[in-house]
């Protein structure tokens with residue numbers, strides 16, 4: 010690797026319904042970030058159809074990788090290392106990306122860094138805040154995960170809290186479906202909630218064994234029952250008020266536990282990560298709560314909250330520096346954990 014021009018990593022992300030590739034320099038500077046979303050393909054079915062996702066990734070991989078190189082203004086000789094998400098995610102979707110990058114690594118003779126998708130979401134913060142470095146506490150909230158992670162060092166993580174059941178994003182998607190909103194529901198609930206009354210429908214506060222753990226399934230069930238009762242009574246659904254009430258309950262739980270953990274563990278800073286970190290109420294409430302506690306807060310740039318290749322390249326960088334490369338026997342690990 011040539012140090013003078015910085016280390017350039019080309020990463021591919023295909024764990025769910027985005028085919029995304031990017032080139033990032035030294036884990037901090039985005040040279041290109043191409044995201045091809047499959048949402049239109051899945052919206053018809055109300056959720057991601059794994060078979061359709063895998064097929065679409067296969068068709069899009071080459072194109073998206075080429076476009077990332079082109080937008081970075083580089084040829085293959087300008088790339089020092091490759092990186093790919095190998096889990097967690099949908100097995101077929103992950104496999105298409107892993108196979109594509111293994112093929113490129115072999116053909117080009119370049120090292121391949123295997124990246125955990127969750128680590129990628131956390132690293133989106135390094136791309137958003139040049140001055141941020143570990144240690145900090147990170148609330149990771151996506152379609153599949155709700156974790157409180159102590160980021161102790163660049164590649165060292167300790168999970169101090171997690172959901173017992175649904176992930177926060179998953180609960181938003183399910184609540185949206187009950188309100189008849191199209192997939193993906195999280196952003197729709199968020200937009201609708203801006204016009205609604207968050208105290209319209211009081212929802213139960215969940216009980217969890219772990220002090221910093223989460224639970225969203227009780228909330229979801231209470232919400233579904235309330236909506237069904239209204240429908241049975243022939244009532245027109247006050248959708249904005251319902252969306253605002255659900256969002257309020259989820260966000261209060263997320264912020265309450267995260268701030269409690271930050272206080273009790275003397276966290277030097279807090280960050281948000283994952284698709285749900287785009288939620289407007291979460292960003293507002295977390296900003297207020299961290300300001301009240303005197304904890305510096307880092308929010309990922311909006312375009313880096315959802316799945317993208319730049320966050321995977323950023324996460325790959327410290328592993329690349331340590332020479333942590335994958336053999337060509339690398340496989341997809343759908344249930345991969347961060348710690």
Ligand code: KG4
Pocket residue numbers: 025130150151152153154177178179181182193194195196199283284285286287288289314315316
């Ligand atoms: O991180 P992500 O793009 O994919 C996973 O790794 O799961 O997260 C997707 C999730 C979906 O559940 C989506 O509904 C949710 O993030 N989401 C939101 C918002 N934007 C995306 N949830 C609430 N409010 C939003 N603004």
Ligand code: ZN
Pocket residue numbers: 126130151152283284315316
């Ligand atoms: Zn994700």
